[in-house]
Amino acid sequence: MAQLFSPAATTLFRVVIVLLGLGVVAAGAIAFVWARSDSTWNVGKPAPQPVPFRHDLHSGSLGIDCRYCHSTVERAADAGMPSAQTCMxxxxxxxxxxxxxEPVRSSFLLGQPITWTSVHRLPDYAYFNHAAHVTKGVACETCHGRVDQMPKTVKTQTMSMGWCLDCHRDPTPHLRPREAVFSTGYEPHGKDLPEDVRMFYQEASRRLTSCSTCHR
Ligand code: HEC
Ligand code: HEC
Ligand code: HEC
Ligand code: HEC
Ligand code: HEC
Incomplete structure (x- = not known):
């Protein structure tokens, strides 16, 4: 039977197949890097705010406690945002x-909340709870970074599902004594944790990584 395709066409076909294969691999690699890159998750990007509030000034220089403005952080799911009255x-x-x-004064006079733009908001289908973390020794700093040094508030972690799970598989290296939850620059001593806490998290990691913990 006569050759259907010339040798040149066969070579070309092979080259195309190899290039297609490489293209698929490259696309996969790009998607892998993209999904994990900080810029995809807006890490380090501030949002426009109605008032140029500065944590570095209020928490850093003036040393105001986080709870003065985020007053429900130890007892509720939401950290809570300060009312205009708190500023006033x-x-x-x-x-x-x-x-x-001016926006603070008019909110105060009208008795309306100031509309801050969140840089952390999770999608509605994901459930988060501050009290559950803060009371177990996970620090503000571990998830939000050095807020006390920020002139503009930004995210320092992706807040992606992978990031949550990384810790939930074994939180022990990240835990601190409760009294150090609000301090900054503290190095957690995971290795020094009491044995029963370690044992607890070996058991708890199954519950902490099950879908219904965060998707209810
Ligand atoms: C415990 C007192 C206190 C509270 C509460 C407080 N502030 Fe301040 N704030 C200060 C002081 C003091 C300064 C001035 C510091 C200076 O001049 O160096 C200041 C400065 C500012 C500035 C000017 C910053 C600059 O230098 O550009 C803004 C804007 C501001 N505060 C917004 C707020 C908002 C919004 C709130 C409420 C969420 C608030 N502050 C709550 C004490 C406070
Ligand atoms: C004087 C009041 C005040 C104090 C004290 C304060 N904050 Fe805030 N915080 C605010 C205001 C106002 C905003 C909204 C504007 C902004 O994002 O900068 C905010 C926003 C935030 C956000 C971002 C919220 C979001 O929805 O993205 C985080 C995280 C945060 N604060 C953490 C802290 C931590 C941690 C401390 C203690 C180190 C602290 N704050 C102390 C007033 C305060
Ligand atoms: C385990 C990680 C983690 C820890 C620890 C943590 N946060 Fe958050 N924080 C988040 C996440 C995630 C969100 C977004 C929550 C959402 O959208 O449901 C958030 C949101 C916030 C907000 C915006 C308002 C709100 O509640 O949605 C503030 C303010 C805040 N955190 C302050 C704090 C302070 C202050 C501390 C320490 C006492 C703290 N956070 C500890 C992960 C954490
Ligand atoms: C640095 C570690 C760490 C990170 C990051 C973290 N968590 Fe947790 N999470 C914990 C610990 C520790 C507990 C407390 C477990 C216990 O003792 O019951 C917890 C508990 C919870 C609980 C309550 C579980 C229950 O059954 O009571 C929810 C919900 C939760 N985390 C959601 C999230 C979500 C969503 C994220 C990501 C946005 C996240 N966590 C990120 C460490 C972490
Ligand atoms: C520790 C908390 C946590 C657990 C456990 C968890 N998720 Fe998520 N998941 C999240 C958060 C937070 C997001 C939102 C991330 C974002 O901002 O897009 C998310 C997003 C998702 C999404 C949307 C697509 C995506 O990847 O962003 C799907 C689908 C999903 N989760 C499925 C699951 C399934 C299935 C399980 C169980 C195997 C699970 N999740 C367990 C926290 C969790």
Whole structure:
């Protein structure tokens, strides 16, 4: 039987097959890197805010406790956001007429909350709970970074499902004594944890990684 395709066509066909194969691998690799890259998750990107509030000034220099403004963080799912009244407890005395504080003053007078833009909001189908973490020794700093040094609030971790699971498989290296949950620059001593806490998390990791823990 006569040859259906010339040798040149056969070679070309082989080259195309190999290139297609390489293309699929490259696309896979790009998708893999993309899904894990910080920029995909807006890590380090601030959001526009109605007032140029600064954590570095208020928490860092002035040393105001996180709970003064995020008052439900130890007892509820939401950390809670400060009301205009919380700001006015000081700003009725300092920076009184400042134009940057105009949205705070009008919210205060109208009794309405200030509309901050969240840089952390999870999709509705994912459930998170602050109290569950903070009371078990997971620090603000572990998930939010050095907020006390931020002129503009940004995410320092992806907050992706993979990131949650990385810790839930074995939280022990990240745990601190409860009194160190609000401190910054603390190095957790996972290795020094009491044996019963370790044992507890060996058991608990099955529950902590099951879908219904975070998707209810
Ligand atoms: C415990 C007191 C206190 C509270 C509560 C407080 N502030 Fe301040 N804030 C200050 C002081 C003091 C300064 C001025 C620091 C300076 O001039 O160096 C300041 C400065 C500011 C500035 C100007 C920052 C700059 O230098 O550009 C803004 C904006 C501001 N605060 C917003 C807020 C908002 C919004 C809230 C509520 C969420 C708030 N503050 C709560 C004490 C406070
Ligand atoms: C004086 C009030 C005040 C104090 C004290 C304060 N915060 Fe905030 N925090 C705010 C305000 C106002 C916002 C919203 C504006 C912004 O994102 O910068 C905010 C936003 C945040 C966000 C981002 C929320 C989101 O939805 O993305 C985190 C995380 C946060 N604060 C953590 C902390 C931590 C940790 C501390 C203690 C080290 C702290 N805050 C202390 C007022 C405060
Ligand atoms: C285990 C990680 C983790 C820890 C620990 C943690 N946070 Fe958060 N934080 C998150 C996540 C995730 C969100 C987004 C929650 C959502 O959208 O449901 C968030 C949201 C916030 C917000 C926005 C308001 C809200 O509740 O949605 C504030 C403010 C905040 N955190 C402050 C704090 C402070 C202060 C601490 C320490 C006392 C802290 N967080 C500890 C992960 C953490
Ligand atoms: C650095 C470690 C760490 C990270 C990151 C983390 N968690 Fe947790 N999480 C814990 C620990 C520790 C507990 C407490 C487990 C216990 O003792 O019951 C917990 C408990 C929970 C609980 C309550 C479980 C229950 O049955 O009571 C939920 C819900 C949860 N985490 C969701 C999340 C989500 C969603 C994320 C990511 C956005 C996340 N966590 C990130 C360590 C972490
Ligand atoms: C520790 C908490 C946690 C557990 C356990 C968990 N998830 Fe998630 N999941 C999340 C968070 C947080 C997101 C949202 C991430 C984002 O911002 O897009 C998410 C997102 C998703 C999405 C949306 C697509 C995606 O990848 O972003 C799917 C589908 C999903 N989860 C399925 C599951 C299944 C199936 C399981 C059980 C095998 C599971 N999840 C267990 C926290 C969790």
């Amino acid at each position: 407890s000081c700003h009725s005395q300092v920076w009184v007429g400042a134009s940057v504080l």
